[in-house]
Amino acid sequence: MKYTTKILTTLALTTTLATAQSLTPAAEPQDHPIFLVGATVHTITGQTIENGVVSFNEGKIEIVADQEIMSRIFLSPDTEIIDLTGKHLYPGMIDSITTLGLQEISAVRAMNDYNEVGDMTPEVRAYVSVNPDSIVIPTTRSNGILTFGVFPTGGTIPGRASILQPDGWTNEDMTLTRDAGLIINWPRMRNTGENKSKANDRRDQTLENINTIFDNAKAYAAKHNETDLQLEAITTVLPNHDSDKPQNPIFINANDYDQITAAINWATARNLKPIIVGGRDAHLCTDLLVSTNTPVIIGGTYNFPKRADAPYDQPYTLPNKLEQAGVLWSLTMSGRHAHERNLPEAAAIAVAHGLDHKAALRGITINAAKILGLETQLGSIEPGKSATLFVSDADILNVTSIVTHAWIQGRSIDLANKQTKLRDKYQEKYRQLNLIESED
Numbered sequence: 001m002k003y004t005t006k007i008l009t010t011l012a013l014t015t016t017l018a019t020a021q022s023l024t025p026a027a028e029p030q031d032h033p034i035f036l037v038g039a040t041v042h043t044i045t046g047q048t049i050e051n052g053v054v055s056f057n058e059g060k061i062e063i064v065a066d067q068e069i070m071s072r073i074f075l076s077p078d079t080e081i082i083d084l085t086g087k088h089l090y091p092g093m094i095d096s097i098t099t100l101g102l103q104e105i106s107a108v109r110a111m112n113d114y115n116e117v118g119d120m121t122p123e124v125r126a127y128v129s130v131n132p133d134s135i136v137i138p139t140t141r142s143n144g145i146l147t148f149g150v151f152p153t154g155g156t157i158p159g160r161a162s163i164l165q166p167d168g169w170t171n172e173d174m175t176l177t178r179d180a181g182l183i184i185n186w187p188r189m190r191n192t193g194e195n196k197s198k199a200n201d202r203r204d205q206t207l208e209n210i211n212t213i214f215d216n217a218k219a220y221a222a223k224h225n226e227t228d229l230q231l232e233a234i235t236t237v238l239p240n241h242d243s244d245k246p247q248n249p250i251f252i253n254a255n256d257y258d259q260i261t262a263a264i265n266w267a268t269a270r271n272l273k274p275i276i277v278g279g280r281d282a283h284l285c286t287d288l289l290v291s292t293n294t295p296v297i298i299g300g301t302y303n304f305p306k307r308a309d310a311p312y313d314q315p316y317t318l319p320n321k322l323e324q325a326g327v328l329w330s331l332t333m334s335g336r337h338a339h340e341r342n343l344p345e346a347a348a349i350a351v352a353h354g355l356d357h358k359a360a361l362r363g364i365t366i367n368a369a370k371i372l373g374l375e376t377q378l379g380s381i382e383p384g385k386s387a388t389l390f391v392s393d394a395d396i397l398n399v400t401s402i403v404t405h406a407w408i409q410g411r412s413i414d415l416a417n418k419q420t421k422l423r424d425k426y427q428e429k430y431r432q433l434n435l436i437e438s439e440d
Contacts, residue, residue, distance in 0.1 A: 022133050022417070026169045030387070030410030032078040033057040037067060038085035039391060044358075044366050044380040054089060056387035059410035064381055084391055087404065090361070091381050092146025092165075092388040093396075094368035095340045096297050097277060097332040100137055100148050101130030101164070101171070106337070115154035120213060122233035124159030126150040127178055130171040136338050138417035141166040143341040144390040144403045146413075147176070147369075147378055149332075151183055151251070156206055157213070158183050160233060161251060163372055165388070167408045180372055181249040181275070182237045184210065189258035214238075214270065239271040246373070249273040255280040255299070261288060268292050275371060278334065280306055283318055286325035295371045296327055298363075299334035301349040302342075316353040323359050330368035331360075348397040360397060386410075 034056055041052030043064060053070060055063040063069065075081075102114040113129040130150055140148065146166065152159040161180040168174035187206040191199035217234030224231075236248045252263045255278040264285075267274035276282060279296040280303070282289060289296065303315040311317075322329040331347055333340050347360040355363075369379030377386045391405040406413040430436045 022135050022138050024138055024414050024416060026173065027167050027408065027411035027413055030057065030059055030407075030412075032080055033062075033076060034387075034407075034410070035063075035070075035075070035079060035081045036084050036089060036389075036391070037070065037081055038083055039087045039089040041089045041381060042091075042361060043382065044091055044361060045382060046380075051085075052089070054381060054389070056389075056407070056410050059387050061381060061383050061385050061387050064383060082405070084405075086393075088392050088395060088401075089381070090144065090390055090392070090396055091365050091379055091385075092390055092406070092408070093144045093343055093364045094147040094149075094330070094372070094374075094378065095140075095145050095332050095343050095364075096149040096330055096368050096372060097151050097299070097334055098140075098148045098340050099153070099337055100140060100150060100166075100340060101132065101134045102126065102150060102152070103337050104131065104134055104136065114152050116152060116159060119155040120157040120209065120230070121152075121155065121159050122157045122182055122213075123229040124152055125162055125178055126152050126159060127162035127164060127171055127175045130162070130164060130174065132168055132171050132174055135418055136340075137166045138415075139338070139419055140340045141406060141408075141413060142403060142415045142417050142420065143344065144392065144396060144406065145340055145343055146388050146390060146406060146408055147374070148340065149180060149372060153185075156185055156187075156209060158185065160236075160248075163374065165408050167411060167413055176374065176377075177372070179236060179248060181251050182234065183251045183277075184253065184263075186252050186254040186259050186263045188256065189262050190256065210266075237272055247273060249275050249373075251275050251277050251297070253277045257281040257284045261285050264288055264292055264294055279322075279329075280315075280318070282327070282329075283321040283325070286322065286327055289322075289327045290325065293328075295367075296322060296329045297368075297371060298322070298329055298331050300332060300336065301346045302333075302336065302339075313353050316349050319347075319350040319360070319363055320353065320355040323355060323363075328367060328370065329363060330371050331363045332368075344396045344401075345399050348399065351397060357397065 036054045041049040051067040053065050053067050099114045103112050116124050150162050160182050163177040163180050164174040187203040217231045220231040221235045237250050250272050252274050254260045254263045274294050276296045278299040282296045301315050305314040347364050351360045366379035369375045387407050387410040389407050390403050392401045392403050394401040
């Protein structure tokens with residue numbers, strides 16, 4: 001009986017793992033010019049073009065203009081023209097902080113690969129563990145999120161972020177940036193309650209450990225005989241670590257005012273490039289953020305206020321407060337696993353609470369690209385940039401809008417996923433029961 005139970009459990013787990021795979025093949029490379037005609041083109045960095053034309057070839061955008069240009073250009077015989085009249089064209093959205101591909105079914109330990117063993121593991125690079133067949137990735141791209149950051153979690157220094165796009169046969173195919181920057185989980189600076197003394201001791205020990213590993217990395221960068229993977233990883237964020245490579249940023253998870261200010265002061269004192277992640281109290285220290293050119297990746301708007309007596313809309317108004325203060329910010333779903341697809345709705349909440357509509361679009365496109373160091377490739381519709389685009393039937397910040405087309409580096413993307421297949425399945429059920437009419 002015991003053996004039978006074990007076999008059945010193994011079979012159940014195997015079935016679960018098998019069904020948790022995306023069966024959508026990777027898209028083929030673009031092999032002919034494509035013209036998108038008639039849509040409202042949201043360039044993000046320039047003017048919005050009514051009845052616009054965007055063309056791309058070999059994965060790069062070539063023309064961004066008014067539809068009138070069509071009468072003045074020669075089209076090769078293999079050119080594909082797609083009529084998008086009445087629709088909206090956007091650059092692919094970017095969710096900077098996710099665990100996509102690192103987490104599948106939370107109840108199955110083997111399918112959660114976002115937390116490495118150990119308190120300080122800077123040598124970890126997130127893309128290595130990404131599962132390209134994750135069933136969650138297609139649901140994300142089907143709503144226009146075409147670039148995402150993957151962040152390991154846990155410990156004081158959980159590793160380094162990677163930037164990927166949701167199409168490819170392998171994790172190598174999907175990866176844009178293997179090493180986007182080091183991640184630090186900054187300790188809580190102000191502790192209260194009965195265990196205040198112990199909490200303060202842990203905080204001080206954590207800060208000492210951070211300083212020690214950075215001091216060691218600085219000495220290692222100056223001179224070393226043997227390779228140390230941990231210290232080698234830390235050197236990538238040090239100033240002048242390698243004249244041939246840019247200095248990587250540090251993503252510092254910090255929400256409280258004391259955390260944010262302490263982290264920024266520590267980073268700037270060492271000539272590092274901090275990026276605040278979370279930033280719940282960022283509106284309280286905008287002068288410091290602006291003066292140090294520190295960006296903030298806001299940890300979503302689907303949050304509760306910090307204190308019981310705080311305004312109910314505190315999380316909703318944070319993007320607008322940072323925008324008004326001149327802080328470079330972007331918005332993320334902050335690792336809310338399987339909810340990355342709701343990124344435009346999170347931005348829409350901020351618009352409903354005072355944020356300018358165009359600023360909201362920047363917060364999930366070009367601002368995110370700038371913070372991640374990808375502004376020359378992504379985040380706006382401009383000639384020379386990657387043809388990573390999507391089309392929706394209405395304003396993408398409208399929760400009822402539907403994404404109808406998408407391209408990643410010019411490759412046409414299949415927007416089907418498990419959720420759309422389930423929708424089709426049950427539509428067919430009710431059609432057979434004569435409860436709904438066939439769309440045909």
